[in-house]
Amino acid sequence: xxxxxxxxxxxxxxxxxxxxxxxxxxxxxxxxxxxxxxxxxxxxxxxxxxxxxxxxxxxxxxxxxxxxxxxxxxxxxxxxxxxxxxxxxxxxxxxxxxxxxxxxxxxxxxxxxxxxxxxxxxxxxxxxxxxxxxxxxxxxxxxxxxxxxxxxxxxxxxxxxxxxxxxxxxxxxxxxxxxxxxxxxxxxxxxxxxxxxxxxxxxxxxxxxxxxxxxxxxxxxxxxxxxxxxxxxxxxxxxxxxxxxxxxxxxxxxxxxxxxxxxxxxxxxxxxxxxxxxxxxxxxxxxxxxxxxxxxxxxxxxxxxxxxxxxxxxxxxxxxxxxxxxxxxxxxxxxxxxxxxxxx
Amino acid sequence: xxxxxxxxxxxxxxxxxxxxxxxxxxxxxxxxxxxxxxxxxxxxxxxxxxxxxxxxxxxxxxxxxxxxxxxxxxxxxxxxxxxxxxxxxxxxxxxxxxxxxxxxxxxxxxxxxxxxxxxxxxxxxxxxxxxxxxxxxxxxxxxxxxxxxxxxxxxxxxxxxxxxxxxxxxxxxxxxxxxxxxxxxxxxxxxxxxxxxxxxxxxxxxxxxxxxxxxxxxxxxxxxxxxxxxxxxxxxxxxxxxxxxxxxxxxxxxxxxxxxxxxxxxxxxxxxxxxxxxxxxxxxxxxxxxxxxxxxxxxxxxxxxxxxxxxxxxxxxxxxxxxxxxxxxxxxxxxxxxxxxxxx
Numbered sequence: 226x227x228x229x230x231x232x233x234x235x236x237x238x239x240x241x242x243x244x245x246x247x248x249x250x251x252x253x254x255x256x257x258x259x260x261x262x263x264x265x266x267x268x269x270x271x272x273x274x275x276x277x278x279x280x281x282x283x284x285x286x287x288x289x290x291x292x293x294x295x296x297x298x299x300x301x302x303x304x305x306x307x308x309x310x311x312x313x314x315x316x317x318x319x320x321x322x323x324x325x326x327x328x329x330x331x332x333x334x335x336x337x338x339x340x341x342x343x344x345x346x347x348x349x350x351x352x353x354x355x356x357x358x359x360x361x362x363x364x365x366x367x368x369x370x371x372x373x374x375x376x377x378x379x380x381x382x383x384x385x386x387x388x389x390x391x392x393x394x395x396x397x398x399x400x401x402x403x404x405x406x407x408x409x410x411x412x413x414x415x416x417x418x419x420x421x422x423x424x425x426x427x428x429x430x431x432x433x434x435x436x437x438x439x440x441x442x443x444x445x446x447x448x449x450x451x452x453x454x455x456x457x458x459x460x461x462x463x464x465x466x467x468x469x470x471x472x473x474x475x476x477x478x479x480x481x482x483x484x485x486x487x488x489x490x491x492x493x494x495x496x497x498x499x500x501x502x503x504x505x506x507x508x509x510x511x512x513x514x515x516x517x518x519x520x521x522x523x524x525x526x527x528x529x530x531x532x533x534x535x536x537x538x539x540x541x542x543x544x545x546x547x548x549x550x551x552x553x554x555x556x557x558x559x560x561x562x563x564x565x566x567x568x569x
Numbered sequence: 570x571x572x573x574x575x576x577x578x579x580x581x582x583x584x585x586x587x588x589x590x591x592x593x594x595x596x597x598x599x600x601x602x603x604x605x606x607x608x609x610x611x612x613x614x615x616x617x618x619x620x621x622x623x624x625x626x627x628x629x630x631x632x633x634x635x636x637x638x639x640x641x642x643x644x645x646x647x648x649x650x651x652x653x654x655x656x657x658x659x660x661x662x663x664x665x666x667x668x669x670x671x672x673x674x675x676x677x678x679x680x681x682x683x684x685x686x687x688x689x690x691x692x693x694x695x696x697x698x699x700x701x702x703x704x705x706x707x708x709x710x711x712x713x714x715x716x717x718x719x720x721x722x723x724x725x726x727x728x729x730x731x732x733x734x735x736x737x738x739x740x741x742x743x744x745x746x747x748x749x750x751x752x753x754x755x756x757x758x759x760x761x762x763x764x765x766x767x768x769x770x771x772x773x774x775x776x777x778x779x780x781x782x783x784x785x786x787x788x789x790x791x792x793x794x795x796x797x798x799x800x801x802x803x804x805x806x807x808x809x810x811x812x813x814x815x816x817x818x819x820x821x822x823x824x825x826x827x828x829x830x831x832x833x834x835x836x837x838x839x840x841x842x843x844x845x846x847x848x849x850x851x852x853x854x855x856x857x858x859x860x861x862x863x864x865x866x867x868x869x870x871x872x873x874x875x876x877x878x879x880x881x882x883x884x885x886x887x888x889x890x891x892x893x894x895x896x897x898x899x900x901x902x903x904x905x906x907x908x909x910x911x912x913x
Contacts, residue, residue, distance in 0.1 A: 284841075288841050288842075289842060289843065290841070455836070455837065455840075460832075474839050474840050475840075477840055488804075488834040489833045489836050490832040492799070492833050493799065493824055495818050495846065495847070496799075496818050496819075496820070496821055496848045497628075497632050497633065497634070497848075498632075498633060499633065499848045499849055499853075500847070500848060501845065501846075501847040502839065502845075502846040502847065503839070503843075503844070503846065504840045504842075504843045504844060506843045509843075
């Protein structure tokens with residue numbers, strides 16, 4: 226039995242050959258089905274745009290995180306207001322975000338209560354739950370905890386450092402007593418890192434002399450490299466890892482959508498310097514979400530952890546806004562505002 | 570004050586540009602100095618030839634394991650007889666091997682007692698202490714223990730599987746209840762793996778269809794890849810790792826001496842499948858040497874762990890014999906017999 230509500234959703238028409246294009250998707254209007262026990266109908270206010278979506282859209286094999294196939298709604302983290310509910314934990318009028326990035330690029334999402342977390346729109350802006358208090362903050366926390374094994378005084382390099390995950394990772398590493406060098410594109414972003422975000426140093430990867438700059442900034446090598454870019458930047462940092470250094474491989478925006486990925490030529494450094502190069506699954510960190518979120522919220526309230534969002538408006542603009550992720554045009558967490566509502 | 574003994578030793582003349590050549594080294598005859606307290610003069614019977622020596626000879630930067638510089642004796646593991654001693658633990662006439670691979674490609678080595686381990690020439694052939702009861706056996710044990718985290722029933726792939734470390738790693742993985750696929754060059758070596766050594770399967774990497782053969786042999790992906798080759802074989806295996814797979818990066822013979830290393834193009838698999846790609850330092854495993862050696866010796870005596878040595882004779886033949894490591898001409902642990910003596 227259908228619900229009276231009509232939903233608009235971005236569904237995949239065909240696998241994108243490279244970076245997703247408008248013709249690969251379609252914005253469909255469809256009925257919303259009735260809720261089953263334990264389910265909630267969330268009217269989305271914001272959805273999160275993340276580089277990883279490109280991976281799941283483009284892959285033609287089933288990935289552990291879940292490939293997006295033709296016919297599927299494009300998956301995305303989302304935050305919104307409960308407008309119908311068959312869950313006592315999420316009454317109508319409360320706000321929630323999803324835990325698993327399945328809310329989707331659409332106006333309404335039906336989600337089981339197990340996939341949701343209550344959020345208080347008075348305690349923090351809704352947007353923050355897609356940023357420092359959501360997947361990006363938890364991803365940074367997980368990567369640094371599970372793979373980074375940070376020790377105070379160590380040198381940490383973060384690429385994509387002005388992006389949502391990178392900014393969180395760099396700030397958390399500083400809070401944990403490390404010296405943090407951020408890599409970003411252009412002098413403005415670099416100034417933001419060393420100014421607003423308190424990084425110890427920032428290097429412009431577009432300078433054409435990143436390897437030399439890194440050697441100067443990290444004369445004893447890199448203890449922990451938190452990588453969000455992959456590609457050439459990863460290869461350069463790999464070549465400068467310290468003995469027993471750890472590479473937290475979190476993202477590879479430089480390789481997404483490009484169809485081919487540049488090979489890593491400096492991989493012998495792993496052997497000669499006993500490096501650990503590892504990736505992790507965000508969802509495996511779920512047992513730690515509650516304690517990590519409490520820690521992140523505490524740091525945010527203490528002014529130690531800052532966040533910034535770039536908000537684009539209009540569900541229909543999904544594709545061109547998503548492209549901004551790959552053109553370095555943004556300098557904060559990119560979110561799409563699906564509708565008016567609580568927009569603080 | 571010099572000793573009456575004269576030593577012949579291979580010393581580096583200049584850094585090799587690629588694979589070490591005769592002209593890069595010189596065989597010098599020199600006096601042996603008097604022993605200090607706690608030191609032992611070992612008359613070497615066998616020294617070990619290992620791919621890693623090329624790395625330490627060729628590197629122009631100081632590596633954590635210790636680069637070999639012009640003037641240095643070429644480092645090597647060695648086993649021999651104590652001919653002079655200022656250590657109560659190593660009386661004249663006893664046999665010993667060195668713990669740290671510093672005996673060197675020479676006739677006599679002066680070593681501190683802390684760098685030596687007593688060996689019983691009646692219990693096992695002296696050669697075995699440079700193979701399954703020495704660095705190769707301990708390296709395989711260390712890599713599988715520290716990084717491999719083997720679970721019974723998992724699929725383990727070993728490259729360079731007919732080499733000393735590879736043969737040990739594959740056999741240990743089988744003893745630990747895993748399904749083991751070996752990669753080696755040519756049908757004879759492959760037959761040795763599945764016959765004598767009891768591997769579950771063996772693939773000829775020269776077939777030109779390694780990727781397809783691997784997919785058939787490991788339909789659910791590779792849980793643990795023990796890599797001794799680097800290069801293209803590593804890249805192919807990397808592309809077929811299972812979720813949460815571990816790559817034990819132990820050696821890269823395909824890249825040694827070649828001057829350039831082929832880039833790893835499949836590195837995004839690390840991200841999509843949460844792979845751990847890690848190397849380890851043999852010498853960091855020292856606290857576990859005694860227990861690991863006891864385990865290895867027990868398996869050997871029970872007939873579960875086999876070993877085979879290729880013995881070349883004559884110190885003066887070091888360079889051409891060393892080249893055999895890189896031409897796939899050998900099928901066992903390569904050792905150089907420095908002199909007659911206990912050769913069983």
